[in-house]
Amino acid sequence: GQQVMQIPQYQHVQEGEDFTTYCNSSTTLSNIQWYKQRPGGHPVFLIQLVKSGEVKKQKRLTFQFGEAKKNSSLHITATQTTDVGTYFCAGPNPRVDTDKLIFGTGTRLQVFP
Amino acid sequence: NAGVMQNPRHLVRRRGQEARLRCSPMKGHSHVYWYRQLPEEGLKFMVYLQKENIIDESGMPKERFSAEFPKEGPSILRIQQVVRGDSAAYFCASSQGRVDNSPLHFGNGTRLTVT
Numbered sequence: 001g002q003q004v005m006q007i008p009q010y011q012h013v014q015e016g017e018d019f020t021t022y023c024n025s026s027t028t029l030s031n032i033q034w035y036k037q038r039p040g041g042h043p044v045f046l047i048q049l050v051k052s053g054e055v056k057k058q059k060r061l062t063f064q065f066g067e068a069k070k071n072s073s074l075h076i077t078a079t080q081t082t083d084v085g086t087y088f089c090a091g092p093n094p095r096v097d098t099d100k101l102i103f104g105t106g107t108r109l110q111v112f113p
Numbered sequence: 114n115a116g117v118m119q120n121p122r123h124l125v126r127r128r129g130q131e132a133r134l135r136c137s138p139m140k141g142h143s144h145v146y147w148y149r150q151l152p153e154e155g156l157k158f159m160v161y162l163q164k165e166n167i168i169d170e171s172g173m174p175k176e177r178f179s180a181e182f183p184k185e186g187p188s189i190l191r192i193q194q195v196v197r198g199d200s201a202a203y204f205c206a207s208s209q210g211r212v213d214n215s216p217l218h219f220g221n222g223t224r225l226t227v228t
Contacts, residue, residue, distance in 0.1 A: 030213055031213060033212075033216060033217075041221075042204060042219040042221050043156065043206075043217075044219070045217065045218070048216060088156065090217075092211075092212045092213055098161060098169040098171075099161060099168065099169075099211045099212055099213075100212065101146075101212050101217060102158065103156040103157075103158075104155065105155050106155045
């Protein structure tokens with residue numbers, strides 16, 4: 001079945017350092033979505049990428065969708081303590097008879113002040 | 114516009130009891146999804162429902178687990194004869210349409226503890 005892997009599993013950074021998480025799918029995706037889950041919280045939608053090679057920015061966050069639409073990355077510039085949490089990528093299951101998001105394994109980010 | 118409402122927030126059950134988790138989707142959302150999250154792990158898809166229909170339950174254990182989304186009222190995830198391994202956070206999410214076009218909105222989750 002479809003698998004979505006993320007690396008690294010954990011990342012500890014000093015405040016002000018940059019951070020990147022990588023997402024790889026076993027199948028081509030129609031789109032990729034990114035979610036953030038704070039410790040003890042619930043996942044919150046960040047962004048959706050649809051086009052091959054697409055790049056989107058949200059303040060210090062840069063999201064990229066690979067040319068083959070099988071991988072994606074999230075880069076945070078100059079991390080802050082408010083960036084702490086787990087970042088998940090997610091892609092739709094390619095089967096037409098269902099409609100669900102398959103979530104990646106997640107990258108947990110810890111930021112030290 | 115209220116978000117996705119889940120209750121209870123925390124639920125403690127003894128082994129063998131039943132657990133009922135409720136989820137009211139966002140207003141106007143007809144797609145409901147249940148995910149399970151074990152401590153320090155990712156989100157595992159369980160079931161996808163629309164009103165009165167189970168569309169995809171491929172992620173749900175065949176025994177003891179059931180889900181419904183009646184015409185009136187919230188979606189219910191029911192776990193019969195709970196075991197310790199059922200302890201997890203159960204998240205409900207809703208969307209306005211297909212996930213190709215509509216992001217998921219998650220509730221706060223129900224943290225189930227089986228003693």
